[in-house]
Amino acid sequence: RRALRSTTIHRRRNNDVTARAGLSALKDDLRVVDFYELLGVGEDADVKQIKRAYYDLAMYCHPDKSGQEGHNLCVMLNEAYAILKDPDSRDLYNAELSQQREDDQDGFTGTEYSKWTTKKAKPGETRAVFVDEFTCIGCKQCVWAAPATFRMDDDHGRSRVFAQWLNTEDDIDIAISSCPVDCIHWVEREQLPYLEHVTRFIEKVSVGITQNGAGKQSVRDPFDAASSFQKFRERKLEARRVNLEAQRKNREWAAEREAEEDEANRGVKREGKGPSFRQRKAYRAAADKVKEKWTENTGVAFSKYRRRRAADTGATIPFERSLVVTSKGTRLKVPAKAR
Numbered sequence: 001r002r003a004l005r006s007t008t009i010h011r012r013r014n015n016d017v018t019a020r021a022g023l024s025a026l027k028d029d030l031r032v033v034d035f036y037e038l039l040g041v042g043e044d045a046d047v048k049q050i051k052r053a054y055y056d057l058a059m060y061c062h063p064d065k066s067g068q069e070g071h072n073l074c075v076m077l078n079e080a081y082a083i084l085k086d087p088d089s090r091d092l093y094n095a096e097l098s099q100q101r102e103d104d105q106d107g108f109t110g111t112e113y114s115k116w117t118t119k120k121a122k123p124g125e126t127r128a129v130f131v132d133e134f135t136c137i138g139c140k141q142c143v144w145a146a147p148a149t150f151r152m153d154d155d156h157g158r159s160r161v162f163a164q165w166l167n168t169e170d171d172i173d174i175a176i177s178s179c180p181v182d183c184i185h186w187v188e189r190e191q192l193p194y195l196e197h198v199t200r201f202i203e204k205v206s207v208g209i210t211q212n213g214a215g216k217q218s219v220r221d222p223f224d225a226a227s228s229f230q231k232f233r234e235r236k237l238e239a240r241r242v243n244l245e246a247q248r249k250n251r252e253w254a255a256e257r258e259a260e261e262d263e264a265n266r267g268v269k270r271e272g273k274g275p276s277f278r279q280r281k282a283y284r285a286a287a288d289k290v291k292e293k294w295t296e297n298t299g300v301a302f303s304k305y306r307r308r309r310a311a312d313t314g315a316t317i318p319f320e321r322s323l324v325v326t327s328k329g330t331r332l333k334v335p336a337k338a339r
Contacts, residue, residue: 032093032096032097032100033076033080034097035079035080035083035084035093036084038076038077038080039053039054039057039077039080039081039084040053040057041053043094047084047085050081050084050085051081051085054077054080054081057073057077058074058077061073061074061077062074087248087251088244088248091244091247091248092241092244095237095240095241095244096237098240099233099236099237099240102236107197107201108193108197108233109193110193111193112128112164112189112192112193112196113192113196113197113200114128114160114161114162114163114164114192114196115162115163115164116128116163116164116165116189117163117164117165117166118165119165119166120165120166120167120168120169121164121165121169122169125165126188126189126190127186127187127188127189128161128164128186128187128188128189128191128192129149129161129164129172129176129184129185129186129187130161130184130185130186130187130191130192130195130196131150131158131159131160131161131183131184131199132183132184132185132199132222133153133156133158133159133160133183133199133200133222134199134220134221134222135181135182135183136158136159136181136183137158137180137181137183138152138157138158138159139179139180139181140152140159141175141178141179141180142159142175142176142178142179142184143159144178145171145172145174145175145178146166146167146171146172146174146175147167148162148163148166148167149161149162149163149164149165149166149167149171149172149175150162150175159183160199161196164189191226194226194227194229194230195222195223195226197226197229198222198225198226198229199222202225290302291303
């Protein structure tokens with residue numbers, strides 16, 4: 001999601017676009033596709049399972065089998081596999097998907113609630129009309145001027161936009177001009193999801209109660225409320241991204257440390273240094289000393305006696321490990337069979 005720079009606070013009628021309280025328009029704010037559901041795998045699936053599911057589906061959407069109709073599915077499958085096979089991209093995607101699920105629980109879909117049509121709009125039109133239902137007094141002037149665009153909310157007795165551009169721009173301008181409380185505004189289409197969300201889901205009281213002075217609206221300016229709601233969502237998403245970035249750096253650091261240790265261990269083996277080599281060298285030196293002492297004191301070659309002992313006893317432990325070197329003047333007695 002890419003946020004545009006906030007514009008100056010102002011509010012005008014007719015062809016001017018209302019942008020207030022730093023409410024920025026988000027481009028490409030579309031719903032995140034659930035790639036796990038698309039591939040038919042669980043969210044804890046490993047790379048092998050994802051790869052297998054990807055290739056199974058890719059066979060069916062291949063142009064040779066499904067023609068041009070399978071092209072869009074193949075594009076989406078390629079994107080899903082490219083994201084899910086990379087740990088860092090997958091973490092960011094999981095954060096986006098989790099954010100969308102939280103939004104769904106809050107009722108926020110990321111799309112406008114009023115129907116978007118281009119029936120009577122100019123080519124490339126990006127403006128939309130919005131009704132501040134917190135200010136509306138239910139006079140129905142807009143409904144009479146542009147009945148296809150505006151309709152009344154029966155629950156609260158206020159007007160709201162049913163669909164965009166079902167009336168001409170002149171009819172909509174007349175509806176805006178006829179509003180006695182100035183509650184209808186031109187806005188950019190990208191602002192509608194936030195504006196219409198806070199308008200519909202923040203508690204309101206009916207027009208009759210408000211006019212009798214028995215109740216007060218919880219929101220005075222929907223543009224401020226929409227801006228706060230947008231910033232709240234962005235802060236949550238940014239916090240998740242920072243956390244994921246920290247986890248990624250920790251993984252990279254751990255991988256670098258492991259690679260350095262492996263390289264150091266390989267270098268130890270190449271150079272003939274390190275604890276394991278020193279231990280083997282010390283053992284060979286002690287064993288050679290034992291063999292020399294044995295031959296010197298018994299007069300029998302150690303290798304000869306070792307072969308005979310192994311044949312007689314079936315011993316599996318090297319004989320030199322059970323020997324203790326005595327003083328130089330001591331002569332050991334060797335069994336006659338060993339001679």
